[in-house]
Amino acid sequence: MTAPIVLFGTGQIAELAAFYFTHDSSQSIAAYTVDGQHMKEPSLRGLPVVAFEEVEKAFPPDRYAMFVAVSYSGMNTLRAQKFIQARQKGYELAHYISSKATVWPGFQRRANQFILEDNTIQPFARIGENVTLWSGNHVGHHSSIGDHVFVSSHVVISGNVTIGQRCFLGVNATIREGIHVADGTLIGAGSLVMKNTAEDSLHAARATQASPVPASRSGL
DSSP, rough: OOOOOEEESSHHHHHHHHHHHHHHHHOOOOEEEEEEEOOOOOTTEEEEEEGGGGGGHOOOOOTTTEEEEEOOHHHHHHHHHHHHHHTTTTTOOOOOOOOTTTTTTOOOTTTEEETTTTTTTTTTTOOOOOOOOTTOOEOTOEEEEEEEEEESSSOOOTTTTTEEETTTEEETOOTTTOOOEEOEEEOOOTOOOOOOOOTTEEEEETSSSSSETTTOOOOO
């Protein structure tokens, strides 16, 4: 994919995405977009900012790609919603894999992956769509990460691990080999996960068991 990119988002993650795409890919950034109610200025860093509701008029999807550059807010709910909406508008979702990440032949690049420097992804591992791997993680052989997951830094995912959709893995978390992490699991920083988790559960460091995440939870 070489089409210019419209970035969804105007925060720090969008700023980082623009930097990485500009300095470590063949693609350029054409514009930013956010929901109209959140627009503050008509331009950012010398590029136009357009309302997401009308973005396809100014930057049609047959000429531009899109990348959703937002955080794990609401257990990745916002990023998942905008990913789906961008695809419904007809955009191809770009991906970024750092040239300083270690990947092997057979690794499949998928829409809206954001894989930063010093990640090691071993052979036969699968990474889903709209997954963020911040810097310095290890993804073991034959492991699988579902869609709309955010993995912070220095996380160790051992071999044959399955991570469901919409999960968040905090800094320095470790997942033992063969573990199944259910959809919507929040794994806190420094946690050692030694058994399967329940759906929409919280696993904090030194916790003896997973506990339900409150329905009102909006993030960390």
